[in-house]
Amino acid sequence: MLENLAAQPADALLALIKLHNADPREDKIDLGVGVYRTSEGATPVFKAIKAAEAKLLESQDSKAYLGPEGDMGFVHALIPYVFGKDFDRSKVEGMQAPGGTGAVRLAIEVAKRSGVKRVWMGTPSWPNHAQIIAAAGMELKTFSHMTADGLADLEALKTALAGAEAGDAVLLHGCCHNPTGVDYTEAQWDEIAPLLVERQVLPILDLAYQGLGAGMEADAYGLRKVLSLAPEALVAYSCDKNFGLYRDRVGAFYAVTSDATALANAMGNGATIARASWSMPPDHGAAAVRLILDDAELTAMWLAELDEMRDRMRWVRDRLAAAQHVGPINMAPLGVQNGLFSMLPLRADQILAIREKHGVYMAGSGRINIAGLTTGNIDKFVEALRDVA
Ligand code: LMR
Numbered sequence: 452m453l454e455n456l457a458a459q460p461a462d463a464l465l466a467l468i469k470l471h472n473a474d475p476r477e478d479k480i481d482l483g484v485g486v487y488r489t490s491e492g493a494t495p496v497f498k499a500i501k502a503a504e505a506k507l508l509e510s511q512d513s514k515a516y517l518g519p520e521g522d523m524g525f526v527h528a529l530i531p532y533v534f535g536k537d538f539d540r541s542k543v544e545g546m547q548a549p550g551g552t553g554a555v556r557l558a559i560e561v562a563k564r565s566g567v568k569r570v571w572m573g574t575p576s577w578p579n580h581a582q583i584i585a586a587a588g589m590e591l592k593t594f595s596h597m598t599a600d601g602l603a604d605l606e607a608l609k610t611a612l613a614g615a616e617a618g619d620a621v622l623l624h625g626c627c628h629n630p631t632g633v634d635y636t637e638a639q640w641d642e643i644a645p646l647l648v649e650r651q652v653l654p655i656l657d658l659a660y661q662g663l664g665a666g667m668e669a670d671a672y673g674l675r676k677v678l679s680l681a682p683e684a685l686v687a688y689s690c691d692k693n694f695g696l697y698r699d700r701v702g703a704f705y706a707v708t709s710d711a712t713a714l715a716n717a718m719g720n721g722a723t724i725a726r727a728s729w730s731m732p733p734d735h736g737a738a739a740v741r742l743i744l745d746d747a748e749l750t751a752m753w754l755a756e757l758d759e760m761r762d763r764m765r766w767v768r769d770r771l772a773a774a775q776h777v778g779p780i781n782m783a784p785l786g787v788q789n790g791l792f793s794m795l796p797l798r799a800d801q802i803l804a805i806r807e808k809h810g811v812y813m814a815g816s817g818r819i820n821i822a823g824l825t826t827g828n829i830d831k832f833v834e835a836l837r838d839v840a
Contacts, residue, residue, distance in 0.1 A: 463815050464578065471812045479810035480828050480835075482819040485629065485791045486697055487663075487760050490825045497695045499753035503742040507735070517734065519725040520718070521547025525737040526703050528744035532667055533658065533688055533705070535675050544718050545705035546725065547732045551659040551689030552579055553725075554702035558655050558685040559587045560724045561706065561717055562620045567653055571611050572622040573597075573604070575794070575816060577629040580622060580657075592619075596631060601784035603628075603635045608643065617651035620685075623677075626670035627660030627790025630818035634664065634789050640673040644680045654681050659689035662757045663764065664789035667693075683708035685717075690740050692791070693757060699736030760822075764791070767821045767829065774833050778840030785821070794818050801839045809835035 467483035486494045496504075520526070526545040534543060548554040559570065570584050573596030584591045594611035598604045615621065623643075628634050635643060647654050656674045664670045678684055683706070690701040706717035725732070743749040771793075772786025785793045797805075797817040805811040811832060813819045824832055 462578075467812050467814065470806075474810055474812075476810040478828070478831065480812065480823055480832055482811060482813040482821075482823040482832075485692065485820055486822070487692065487695065487764075487791065488820075488822045488825070490763060490827075492823075492825055492827070494695065494697075497753060497756050499743050499749050499756060500694060500696065500739050502749055502752065503739040503746075504735075506742050507738055511738070514734070516731060519546070519722040519731055521732040522734060522737045522741055523547075524745070525701075525741040526705075528741050529688065529690075529703060530705075532744075533661070533671060533674070533686065534678065534707075535671065538675075538678070539709075541711070542709050542714070543705055543707045544714050545686075545688075545703050546718060546721050547737050548687075548702040548704045548725070549729055549732045550691050550700035550702045551657070551687060552583070552702070553700065553729065553732065554687035554689065554704045555580065555657060556583050556587075556728070557704035557721050557724055558657075558687045559583050559589065561704075561720050562653060562655060562685060563587050563589055564720050564724075565653070565717075566618060567620045569616070569619045570622055570655070571615055571619060571652070573608065573624075575630055576622075576624070577657075584622075596628065597633050601631075601633060601781075601788075603633050603639060605635065605639045605642065609646065612646050612650045612652065615650050615652050618653070620653040620655050621647060622655045622657060623673070625656050625658035625661065625674045626664045626672075627792070629659070629790070630792045630794050630814065630816055632785070632788030632790055632793040632821075635673060637672050637676075640676045643673070644676045647677060648680050648682070654684040655687070656684060657687045659687070660692050660790045661688075662693040662754075663761060663791060666761070667754070667757070678707055681707075683710075683713070690736070694736070694740055694743070694753070696736040696740070699739075700733050701736035701740060702732075764822055767824045768793075770829055771821070771824070771833075777833055777836045780836065780840050791820050791822055792818050793821060795836070797840070804839045805835050808838065811835050 569590040574593045595607040661670045686705040688703045795817045
Protein backbone atom coordinates (compact mmCIF):
# COMPACT_ATOMS: atom_id res chain seq x y z
CA MET A 452 0.00 0.00 0.00
CA LEU A 453 2.60 2.50 1.03
CA GLU A 454 4.16 2.42 -2.43
CA ASN A 455 1.08 4.34 -3.57
CA LEU A 456 2.13 7.41 -1.62
CA ALA A 457 3.27 10.40 -3.64
CA ALA A 458 6.43 12.16 -2.46
CA GLN A 459 5.74 15.41 -0.62
CA PRO A 460 8.00 18.45 -0.66
CA ALA A 461 9.22 19.51 2.79
CA ASP A 462 7.50 22.61 4.19
CA ALA A 463 9.64 25.34 2.63
CA LEU A 464 9.62 27.62 5.67
CA LEU A 465 10.38 24.90 8.22
CA ALA A 466 13.09 23.46 5.94
CA LEU A 467 14.93 26.80 6.31
CA ILE A 468 15.51 26.07 10.02
CA LYS A 469 17.59 23.00 9.12
CA LEU A 470 19.37 24.71 6.23
CA HIS A 471 20.39 27.58 8.48
CA ASN A 472 21.52 25.24 11.29
CA ALA A 473 23.69 23.30 8.85
CA ASP A 474 25.48 26.43 7.56
CA PRO A 475 28.91 26.64 9.26
CA ARG A 476 29.42 30.38 8.56
CA GLU A 477 29.61 32.26 11.85
CA ASP A 478 28.16 35.45 10.43
CA LYS A 479 25.09 33.79 8.87
CA ILE A 480 21.81 35.65 9.44
CA ASP A 481 18.53 33.85 10.13
CA LEU A 482 15.55 35.85 8.86
CA GLY A 483 13.46 32.73 8.27
CA VAL A 484 10.88 31.26 10.63
CA GLY A 485 8.97 33.68 12.83
CA VAL A 486 10.62 33.64 16.24
CA TYR A 487 11.60 36.74 18.15
CA ARG A 488 15.31 37.34 18.76
CA THR A 489 17.04 39.64 21.21
CA SER A 490 19.80 42.06 20.19
CA GLU A 491 22.17 39.15 20.91
CA GLY A 492 20.27 36.97 18.45
CA ALA A 493 18.83 34.69 21.17
CA THR A 494 15.25 33.50 21.69
CA PRO A 495 15.20 33.18 25.49
CA VAL A 496 12.30 31.92 27.58
CA PHE A 497 10.37 34.91 29.00
CA LYS A 498 11.28 35.63 32.63
CA ALA A 499 7.56 35.66 33.44
CA ILE A 500 7.23 32.18 31.89
CA LYS A 501 10.22 30.90 33.89
CA ALA A 502 8.62 32.26 37.08
CA ALA A 503 5.27 30.67 36.18
CA GLU A 504 6.97 27.38 35.37
CA ALA A 505 8.67 27.43 38.78
CA LYS A 506 5.26 27.95 40.38
CA LEU A 507 3.82 25.16 38.26
CA LEU A 508 6.57 22.78 39.33
CA GLU A 509 5.73 23.54 42.95
CA SER A 510 1.96 23.54 42.74
CA GLN A 511 0.94 21.09 40.03
CA ASP A 512 -0.27 17.98 41.83
CA SER A 513 -1.55 15.96 38.88
CA LYS A 514 -1.10 15.49 35.19
CA ALA A 515 -4.40 13.66 34.78
CA TYR A 516 -6.36 14.44 31.60
CA LEU A 517 -8.29 17.69 31.40
CA GLY A 518 -10.47 17.00 28.36
CA PRO A 519 -10.50 18.07 24.70
CA GLU A 520 -11.03 21.74 25.59
CA GLY A 521 -7.83 21.84 27.65
CA ASP A 522 -7.23 24.36 30.44
CA MET A 523 -10.36 26.49 30.64
CA GLY A 524 -8.73 28.78 33.20
CA PHE A 525 -6.23 29.69 30.48
CA VAL A 526 -8.95 30.11 27.85
CA HIS A 527 -11.01 32.43 30.07
CA ALA A 528 -8.02 34.41 31.40
CA LEU A 529 -7.20 35.53 27.85
CA ILE A 530 -10.71 36.83 27.09
CA PRO A 531 -10.30 40.40 28.48
CA TYR A 532 -7.00 40.80 26.59
CA VAL A 533 -8.43 39.61 23.30
CA PHE A 534 -12.00 40.86 23.39
CA GLY A 535 -11.68 43.76 25.84
CA LYS A 536 -12.53 44.07 29.54
CA ASP A 537 -16.14 45.05 28.89
CA PHE A 538 -16.96 42.38 26.33
CA ASP A 539 -20.20 40.51 27.07
CA ARG A 540 -18.86 37.21 28.41
CA SER A 541 -22.13 35.39 27.67
CA LYS A 542 -21.41 35.82 23.93
CA VAL A 543 -18.01 34.16 23.85
CA GLU A 544 -16.69 30.72 24.64
CA GLY A 545 -13.46 29.05 23.71
CA MET A 546 -11.21 26.07 24.01
CA GLN A 547 -7.49 25.52 24.08
CA ALA A 548 -5.76 24.46 20.84
CA PRO A 549 -2.24 23.32 19.95
CA GLY A 550 -0.78 26.64 18.82
CA GLY A 551 -2.17 29.04 16.25
CA THR A 552 -2.27 26.24 13.69
CA GLY A 553 -4.56 24.12 15.89
CA ALA A 554 -6.76 27.16 16.50
CA VAL A 555 -7.04 28.00 12.79
CA ARG A 556 -7.78 24.35 12.03
CA LEU A 557 -10.62 24.32 14.59
CA ALA A 558 -12.02 27.58 13.24
CA ILE A 559 -11.98 26.35 9.64
CA GLU A 560 -13.44 22.93 10.51
CA VAL A 561 -16.18 24.43 12.69
CA ALA A 562 -17.00 26.89 9.90
CA LYS A 563 -17.24 23.95 7.50
CA ARG A 564 -19.56 22.04 9.81
CA SER A 565 -21.71 25.21 10.02
CA GLY A 566 -22.21 25.00 6.27
CA VAL A 567 -19.49 27.37 5.06
CA LYS A 568 -18.14 26.18 1.71
CA ARG A 569 -15.88 29.03 0.63
CA VAL A 570 -13.24 31.00 2.47
CA TRP A 571 -12.02 34.38 1.21
CA MET A 572 -8.51 35.43 2.13
CA GLY A 573 -6.10 38.21 1.15
CA THR A 574 -2.85 37.07 -0.41
CA PRO A 575 -0.02 36.74 0.20
CA SER A 576 -0.85 35.08 3.50
CA TRP A 577 0.79 32.67 5.91
CA PRO A 578 1.19 29.57 3.67
CA ASN A 579 -0.41 27.31 6.27
CA HIS A 580 -3.73 29.17 5.93
CA ALA A 581 -4.26 27.92 2.37
CA GLN A 582 -3.03 24.48 3.37
CA ILE A 583 -5.51 24.20 6.23
CA ILE A 584 -8.40 25.40 4.06
CA ALA A 585 -7.44 22.83 1.41
CA ALA A 586 -7.06 20.07 4.02
CA ALA A 587 -10.59 20.85 5.22
CA GLY A 588 -11.81 20.43 1.64
CA MET A 589 -13.06 23.99 1.37
CA GLU A 590 -12.83 26.34 -1.58
CA LEU A 591 -10.34 29.19 -1.27
CA LYS A 592 -11.06 32.53 -2.93
CA THR A 593 -8.28 35.08 -2.83
CA PHE A 594 -7.93 38.82 -3.18
CA SER A 595 -4.93 41.09 -2.94
CA HIS A 596 -3.90 42.06 0.56
CA MET A 597 -1.45 44.78 -0.41
CA THR A 598 -1.32 47.57 -2.97
CA ALA A 599 1.73 48.19 -5.16
CA ASP A 600 2.63 51.04 -2.77
CA GLY A 601 2.80 48.65 0.17
CA LEU A 602 -0.48 49.70 1.80
CA ALA A 603 -3.36 47.45 2.87
CA ASP A 604 -5.61 47.03 -0.17
CA LEU A 605 -9.05 47.95 1.13
CA GLU A 606 -10.49 48.24 -2.38
CA ALA A 607 -9.52 44.63 -3.16
CA LEU A 608 -11.24 43.45 0.01
CA LYS A 609 -14.34 45.49 -0.88
CA THR A 610 -14.44 43.97 -4.37
CA ALA A 611 -14.02 40.49 -2.91
CA LEU A 612 -16.83 41.09 -0.44
CA ALA A 613 -19.08 42.32 -3.24
CA GLY A 614 -18.53 38.95 -4.92
CA ALA A 615 -18.95 36.90 -1.74
CA GLU A 616 -22.17 35.06 -1.01
CA ALA A 617 -24.02 35.07 2.29
CA GLY A 618 -22.59 32.17 4.29
CA ASP A 619 -19.05 32.44 2.92
CA ALA A 620 -16.28 33.01 5.44
CA VAL A 621 -13.60 35.73 5.33
CA LEU A 622 -10.29 35.05 7.03
CA LEU A 623 -8.54 38.21 8.27
CA HIS A 624 -5.29 38.72 10.17
CA GLY A 625 -6.01 40.73 13.33
CA CYS A 626 -2.60 42.44 13.41
CA CYS A 627 1.05 42.09 12.34
CA HIS A 628 0.10 40.60 8.99
CA ASN A 629 2.12 37.52 8.08
CA PRO A 630 4.04 37.79 5.73
CA THR A 631 3.73 41.47 4.75
CA GLY A 632 3.61 43.38 8.06
CA VAL A 633 0.94 45.52 6.36
CA ASP A 634 -2.12 45.91 8.58
CA TYR A 635 -5.45 47.54 7.86
CA THR A 636 -5.57 50.95 9.56
CA GLU A 637 -8.17 51.66 12.23
CA ALA A 638 -10.10 53.76 9.71
CA GLN A 639 -10.07 50.82 7.30
CA TRP A 640 -11.33 48.41 9.99
CA ASP A 641 -14.13 50.91 10.61
CA GLU A 642 -15.17 50.39 6.98
CA ILE A 643 -14.53 46.64 6.91
CA ALA A 644 -16.65 45.73 9.97
CA PRO A 645 -20.04 46.98 8.66
CA LEU A 646 -19.30 45.51 5.22
CA LEU A 647 -18.80 42.04 6.70
CA VAL A 648 -22.20 42.38 8.39
CA GLU A 649 -23.89 43.72 5.25
CA ARG A 650 -22.53 40.84 3.13
CA GLN A 651 -23.58 38.27 5.78
CA VAL A 652 -20.21 36.55 5.74
CA LEU A 653 -18.67 34.77 8.71
CA PRO A 654 -15.53 36.58 9.94
CA ILE A 655 -12.66 34.33 10.98
CA LEU A 656 -10.07 36.44 12.77
CA ASP A 657 -6.56 35.13 13.23
CA LEU A 658 -4.72 36.94 16.03
CA ALA A 659 -1.30 35.34 16.33
CA TYR A 660 0.89 38.35 17.18
CA GLN A 661 -1.07 40.45 19.68
CA GLY A 662 1.28 42.86 21.43
CA LEU A 663 4.03 42.66 18.82
CA GLY A 664 2.63 45.49 16.67
CA ALA A 665 1.46 48.61 18.48
CA GLY A 666 0.56 47.07 21.87
CA MET A 667 -1.92 44.60 23.35
CA GLU A 668 -4.90 46.98 23.14
CA ALA A 669 -4.08 48.64 19.82
CA ASP A 670 -3.43 45.28 18.15
CA ALA A 671 -6.94 44.11 19.06
CA TYR A 672 -8.64 47.12 17.44
CA GLY A 673 -9.72 45.38 14.23
CA LEU A 674 -10.97 42.24 15.95
CA ARG A 675 -12.94 44.25 18.50
CA LYS A 676 -14.37 46.54 15.83
CA VAL A 677 -15.62 43.54 13.84
CA LEU A 678 -17.05 41.91 16.97
CA SER A 679 -18.84 45.12 17.96
CA LEU A 680 -20.99 44.77 14.84
CA ALA A 681 -20.88 41.20 13.52
CA PRO A 682 -23.54 38.88 14.96
CA GLU A 683 -21.09 36.00 15.00
CA ALA A 684 -17.43 35.28 14.37
CA LEU A 685 -14.69 32.74 14.99
CA VAL A 686 -11.29 33.64 16.43
CA ALA A 687 -7.97 31.77 16.25
CA TYR A 688 -5.48 32.96 18.86
CA SER A 689 -1.84 32.12 19.43
CA CYS A 690 0.34 32.66 22.52
CA ASP A 691 3.33 31.17 20.75
CA LYS A 692 4.83 34.58 19.92
CA ASN A 693 3.57 36.97 22.61
CA PHE A 694 4.55 34.55 25.41
CA GLY A 695 7.52 33.08 23.48
CA LEU A 696 6.12 29.56 23.86
CA TYR A 697 6.62 28.41 20.26
CA ARG A 698 7.38 24.71 20.74
CA ASP A 699 4.94 24.34 23.62
CA ARG A 700 2.09 24.98 21.16
CA VAL A 701 -0.24 27.32 23.01
CA GLY A 702 -3.33 28.62 21.26
CA ALA A 703 -7.06 29.08 21.68
CA PHE A 704 -10.14 28.91 19.50
CA TYR A 705 -13.12 31.13 20.32
CA ALA A 706 -16.63 31.39 18.93
CA VAL A 707 -18.70 34.55 19.38
CA THR A 708 -22.50 34.70 19.06
CA SER A 709 -25.42 35.79 21.21
CA ASP A 710 -27.27 32.56 20.29
CA ALA A 711 -26.52 30.41 23.36
CA THR A 712 -27.34 27.12 21.62
CA ALA A 713 -25.13 27.98 18.63
CA LEU A 714 -22.30 28.89 21.01
CA ALA A 715 -22.59 25.59 22.87
CA ASN A 716 -22.73 23.71 19.56
CA ALA A 717 -19.65 25.53 18.23
CA MET A 718 -17.77 24.31 21.31
CA GLY A 719 -19.27 20.82 21.09
CA ASN A 720 -18.18 20.53 17.47
CA GLY A 721 -14.76 21.95 18.29
CA ALA A 722 -14.40 19.33 21.02
CA THR A 723 -15.26 16.43 18.71
CA ILE A 724 -12.83 17.72 16.05
CA ALA A 725 -10.11 18.05 18.71
CA ARG A 726 -10.84 14.55 20.06
CA ALA A 727 -10.42 13.00 16.62
CA SER A 728 -7.28 15.06 15.87
CA TRP A 729 -5.12 15.48 18.98
CA SER A 730 -7.58 14.36 21.65
CA MET A 731 -6.37 16.92 24.16
CA PRO A 732 -4.01 19.88 23.75
CA PRO A 733 -0.59 19.96 25.46
CA ASP A 734 -1.00 21.45 28.92
CA HIS A 735 2.29 22.90 30.10
CA GLY A 736 2.51 26.19 28.18
CA ALA A 737 -1.17 27.04 28.64
CA ALA A 738 -0.89 26.37 32.38
CA ALA A 739 2.10 28.75 32.54
CA VAL A 740 0.13 31.46 30.70
CA ARG A 741 -2.80 30.99 33.10
CA LEU A 742 -0.49 31.40 36.10
CA ILE A 743 0.88 34.64 34.61
CA LEU A 744 -2.53 36.09 33.86
CA ASP A 745 -3.86 35.15 37.32
CA ASP A 746 -1.03 37.03 39.03
CA ALA A 747 -0.73 40.85 38.77
CA GLU A 748 3.02 40.84 39.33
CA LEU A 749 3.73 38.19 36.71
CA THR A 750 1.35 39.93 34.29
CA ALA A 751 3.29 43.19 34.71
CA MET A 752 6.56 41.31 34.17
CA TRP A 753 5.23 39.69 30.98
CA LEU A 754 3.85 42.98 29.60
CA ALA A 755 7.20 44.71 30.26
CA GLU A 756 9.00 41.96 28.34
CA LEU A 757 6.56 42.36 25.49
CA ASP A 758 7.18 46.14 25.47
CA GLU A 759 10.90 45.50 25.23
CA MET A 760 10.43 43.17 22.25
CA ARG A 761 8.25 45.69 20.49
CA ASP A 762 10.71 48.51 21.09
CA ARG A 763 13.55 46.43 19.67
CA MET A 764 11.59 45.52 16.56
CA ARG A 765 10.70 49.20 16.10
CA TRP A 766 14.41 50.04 16.28
CA VAL A 767 15.16 47.47 13.53
CA ARG A 768 12.35 48.86 11.40
CA ASP A 769 13.57 52.44 11.85
CA ARG A 770 17.10 51.41 10.87
CA LEU A 771 15.91 49.56 7.76
CA ALA A 772 13.66 52.44 6.74
CA ALA A 773 16.58 54.84 7.19
CA ALA A 774 18.48 52.89 4.52
CA GLN A 775 15.87 54.44 2.16
CA HIS A 776 16.72 52.81 -1.17
CA VAL A 777 18.74 49.63 -1.38
CA GLY A 778 19.24 49.15 -5.09
CA PRO A 779 15.72 49.43 -6.50
CA ILE A 780 14.10 48.44 -3.19
CA ASN A 781 12.26 51.19 -1.34
CA MET A 782 12.87 50.46 2.35
CA ALA A 783 10.67 53.27 3.72
CA PRO A 784 7.48 51.14 4.06
CA LEU A 785 9.27 48.78 6.48
CA GLY A 786 9.29 51.63 8.98
CA VAL A 787 5.50 51.78 9.15
CA GLN A 788 4.78 48.06 8.95
CA ASN A 789 4.10 45.97 12.04
CA GLY A 790 5.27 42.87 13.81
CA LEU A 791 7.89 40.30 12.96
CA PHE A 792 7.60 40.34 9.19
CA SER A 793 8.04 42.40 6.06
CA MET A 794 8.34 41.31 2.46
CA LEU A 795 11.10 42.40 0.13
CA PRO A 796 10.45 42.38 -3.61
CA LEU A 797 13.15 39.86 -4.47
CA ARG A 798 13.19 37.17 -7.16
CA ALA A 799 13.93 33.53 -6.34
CA ASP A 800 17.45 33.81 -7.80
CA GLN A 801 18.19 36.84 -5.60
CA ILE A 802 16.92 35.01 -2.49
CA LEU A 803 19.18 32.08 -3.36
CA ALA A 804 22.13 34.40 -4.05
CA ILE A 805 21.83 36.25 -0.74
CA ARG A 806 21.77 32.88 1.02
CA GLU A 807 24.67 31.32 -0.87
CA LYS A 808 26.93 34.38 -1.05
CA HIS A 809 26.12 36.07 2.24
CA GLY A 810 24.53 33.44 4.50
CA VAL A 811 21.26 35.38 4.77
CA TYR A 812 18.29 33.03 5.18
CA MET A 813 14.81 34.28 4.26
CA ALA A 814 11.58 32.68 3.10
CA GLY A 815 11.12 32.03 -0.63
CA SER A 816 8.43 34.73 -0.73
CA GLY A 817 11.00 37.40 0.18
CA ARG A 818 9.62 37.55 3.71
CA ILE A 819 12.14 38.56 6.34
CA ASN A 820 11.84 38.12 10.09
CA ILE A 821 13.01 41.55 11.14
CA ALA A 822 13.79 40.29 14.68
CA GLY A 823 16.70 38.37 13.14
CA LEU A 824 18.49 41.69 12.65
CA THR A 825 20.68 43.13 15.39
CA THR A 826 23.18 45.95 15.90
CA GLY A 827 25.82 43.35 15.01
CA ASN A 828 24.41 42.23 11.66
CA ILE A 829 22.04 44.88 10.28
CA ASP A 830 24.71 46.72 8.27
CA LYS A 831 25.97 43.46 6.81
CA PHE A 832 22.39 42.57 5.84
CA VAL A 833 21.81 45.90 4.08
CA GLU A 834 25.07 45.50 2.16
CA ALA A 835 24.19 41.91 1.22
CA LEU A 836 20.81 43.10 0.00
CA ARG A 837 22.45 45.87 -2.02
CA ASP A 838 24.73 43.25 -3.59
CA VAL A 839 21.89 41.04 -4.86
CA ALA A 840 19.13 43.61 -5.45
C1 LMR B 1 5.98 31.72 10.76
O1 LMR B 1 5.16 32.12 9.93
O2 LMR B 1 7.20 31.79 10.63
C2 LMR B 1 5.45 31.12 12.05
O3 LMR B 1 4.09 31.35 12.17
C3 LMR B 1 5.83 29.71 12.21
C4 LMR B 1 4.96 28.79 11.42
O4 LMR B 1 4.36 27.89 12.01
O5 LMR B 1 4.90 28.92 10.19
